[in-house]
Amino acid sequence: MLGLVGESGSGKTTVGMALLGHVRRGGAVGGGSIRIDGRDLSALSQGDLRKLRGGTVSYIPQDPGTSLNPALRIGTQLTEILEAHATSMTAEQRTARLREALEEVALPSDDTFLKRYPHQLSGGQQQRVAIAMAFANRPRVIVCDEPTTGLDVTTQARVLETVRDLCRSHQVAALYVSHDLAVVAELADRVAVMYAGRIVESGPRERMFSAPRHPYTRRLLRAVPDIAGKRTVVGIPGHAALPGSRPEGCFFHPRCEFAQDDCRKAFPPVTDLGAAHQVRCYHIDQVAREAPPEGAGQADAHQIGANVVLAVQSLDAHYGSRHTLFDIDLEVHHNECLALVGESGSGKTTLARCVAGLHKDYTGKVRLGDDVLPGAARSRSNQARREIQYVFQNPYASLNPRRTVGQAIARQLTLFEAAGGRGEVGRKVSECLERVSLSSSAANRFPDQLSGGERQRVAIARALAADPKLLVCDEVTSALDVSVQAAIIELLGKLREQMGLSLLFITHDLALIRTIADRVIVMTDGRIVEQGTTEHIFTAPSAEYTRKLLANTPSIEVALGNVTAPAS
């Protein structure tokens, strides 16, 4: 199995689809060749190409929810792939193969199940149907396009196991496309790293993860949080070049600390390092000599205040008639980062919303300092609203697209009377932007002119403009690439130090918590199952659920055998 790793815009999905001879509308194959089993894809006729797809090469899609036809039954969609390719089989043989395929993915194969529609299945079940479809014709190659995105950790672990077992038992070669390095570390035999449309390094798994030679690969590994490994992450400055605006020479040179003149002139050729390890860089020796950058102490011990900034007591929340949170108690101290961890549906976002005043249907108390806060943000005092600020998950949706960055921050300053007259507002806006490492010229730009990471910085700047005591971060990095995520985590750590800020950090990513949180609360189904310091949770968790979560979360260090899995 070859793992193809890259961040968004790297072109990895396009490569995956190209193996099936498919390009998205508007694109075209410009050069090079694709050979499956010795046959060149561009030489195939339409009919042969059609036979290839689904028969010799199959595809497991990223989102089975939208890739399965909502108007057709599961049985129909499974049978048709067999009908299209297994033409030499009789109907009974096909039915037998169908049942076999479903059993292999641990799904029922009775008629009731086959009569169902896709929306009646869970996400995990849908994905397993897609896997069954892919393996049904015993193909030679399978392309897996990030098939576990959107699935929670436990389901993801099961799906990965299924894919791995089936590939082994049917002797299928697989291309596993993903942005998640930890998953690739556990699954793949060989790994290839893509940046801005080109493969910059490829080789066997061990070598790639323990001794990478390309500056990008190295920095990428430094940016990935790990539940069993290092405690800090380092971001990569700048952002990935978009198609159409790629620089001359090596695409990575604007962001590379080893960049020199030759890097700017021409893209480096392939250097063979032996043992199937290949790199495209001019300065691999220098890279090998220097150690990778260390991050600033993010989770280092720092002074956590004694006084309680936020307290939640006996909180029960509802959504209409549904009871979603049960008896929640928690405290956030001054200068502390408290992480709320849980899978989707665990209630962590609802809890964050209650704290911020966005969800008022609850009983129990939310206390800021000594005062009990009313449920709705509108009913709270301006002072209370100022002291609790919120940063949202989706940077593409949390800024008004019709307002400039400067206007958004200025509005915040006006609302909380943090600035005097006209002139002062402008100055303060620049201050806010510089605090999050953005240039003050960004104030005149509209959100759609900024990258995802930049937008999230603006959202943070906007929240901080009010000078709050508590910052609620709701999955603020989940929509970002891993290198951008690392940069934001670094930023949050720095700001915490500078401003004496407390953080309520909500996430589903256990590994991320290790890098930023002082204390952790684990939630599931609306209840708190465990609370404790980060150290405690990762080394000696007491709840069964926590242990399960840790066991199912992929980790590079564990996969390489460097560390035993935590809490095992």
Next chain:
Amino acid sequence: MSSKLILRRIGLGILTLWLVSLIVFAAVIALPGDAATAILGKEATPDRVAALRDQLHLNESVVTQYTEWLKGILTFNLGDSAATQQPVTQLLSDRVANSAFLVFVASIIAIPLSIGIGVWTAMKRDKPADHVTSTVTLVLAALPEFVIGMLLILIFATGLFHIFPAVSLLPPGEKAWQHPDVVVLPAATLIIAVTPYISRIMRGSMIEVLESEYVTMARLKGLPERQVIWRHAVPNAIVPAIQVTALQLAWMAGGIVLVEFVFQYPGIGAALVDAVGNQDMPVVQSVTMLAAGIYVFLNLAADLATIMVTPRLRTAGR
């Protein structure tokens, strides 16, 4: 099943119709001056005014007037026309049949035609044929239906050719289907008015479906293109078209007013226009309630059809 959903929709439809009846009834209240005198006009002797007031319950409370009227509507006892003193039901029944025939003929041609055009232009997307059709539908969609009707008269009945009659005169007592040439131009007007909308929606929805993930997946499974189009694409694309079709049929309930007037076709649309001119309130109210009733019914049918055709809604709660 989703019977709860269906019952709820039906309930809402009934509620809507009831509110509509309130508005229709209020139109009579808004009549300036005394209703009875206004209706009788020149023949308003004190006796006849008193008798009419009695008949129309004008001496009683507004609520009673309303309930009496509503009772009448529901039992098809629509009162007498103020203009002819004949029972409204008698006046309208022939007309309703003629209008229904006209709408039927127009629909039976327009619906398959527009769906076909929609699918065909979606498949030929961005080719010259698509651009031309797009411009033509844009132009036709803009024209008010009476303009289309008059243009058809100018071309086919007077100016250029003299094929069809300009005016749809029927010998009294005879039905429209006994004289088909009288129906051709009015039906053509309705067809030309309605087809652009349905075909554009069908095209749009077909294009969206062709770009969907599941159609791409079907292609990646190596299925024959024919199967991809007819088994995977069309069943999903047709759903918005059902909504639009029902809406266009409902529109025809109002569209026939102008079309019938243009061709003087003896349907309820023309009857309505006459009645408005005469301030013949019983006729106006009856026709309005009928049209609103058809509208609500067709919208309900569209909703129900959508539920039936969308497995996700059909199995809700299972």
Next chain:
Amino acid sequence: MSTDQTVDTAVDLGLEAAIEGSAPTHEELRGHQWLWIMRRSLGLTRTRIGLGIVVLMVAIALFGRFVAPHSPTEFVAAPNAGPSANALFGADALGRDVFSRWLYGGLTVLWLSTAATIVGIVLGTAVGLVAAYSRNWLDDVLMRGNDVLLSFPAIIFILLAVSAIGPKLWLLVITVGLTHAPRVARVMRGAGQEVVERDFIKAAEVVGEKRWRIVAGELLPNVTSPLLVEIGLRMTYSIGIVAAVSFLGFGLQPPTADWGLMINENRLSISIQPWAVFLPILAIGLLTVGTNLVTDGVARAAIGLDRGGKS
């Protein structure tokens, strides 16, 4: 078993970005989305043609009276006379000059339809956006009211009002506006609902912004595209309906010159004097086609603008 893959930077992703729709490039127009959409919409030829037609017809409607050879009520020839030196397109059923009456006849149609469109848009947008934002009982009530109004075919609603109150022009404006409002409300509510889902609305709520400020300041600027398209569509329908009501005889009354009325007055003699009917038909037809072409151009220009610009 291994497969040999040598895929170089082969696929041209640049093309893809172009298809997705580009962000505005005219930096000076960034703040004025309306202007930018208008300018971009003129990129298409048929939009330009549409605009040209509209400008021409509006000019005729507004200024025709200043170049008319005769007054609209003057008798210049025998009834239904053919074209002559005195009457360019002949005389109408009463002997008045067709051409002059035609030049005078557009003004009422124009101002009535504009007024009705404004009423419909303002009312419909307010209702639609408030309904989209409230998401509670207010939304239900407003939508029920909407459904009730929508149950009347437009022309029938207008005729109902006219039968009760009489053919008054102010009544026309109000009733036509009331037939537009629920349709506009529905569209704006749909557009509004999509925007309300986005986090920046919640961001405004969490800092305690007042409701009306959110609807007017956050919601409204983000629905400019559908709003512009609706304005165009409603204008097209307004012209059609207003002309239709005049055609039925319930708009302006004789002897005033009006395009819709002219068609009615002269249609019985259509076989002998087609010009008296053809000219007003042409005018109404061209005006509606023009506005629809412009609306289509605007709709195309606005596609993808409010997506939030995913990069």
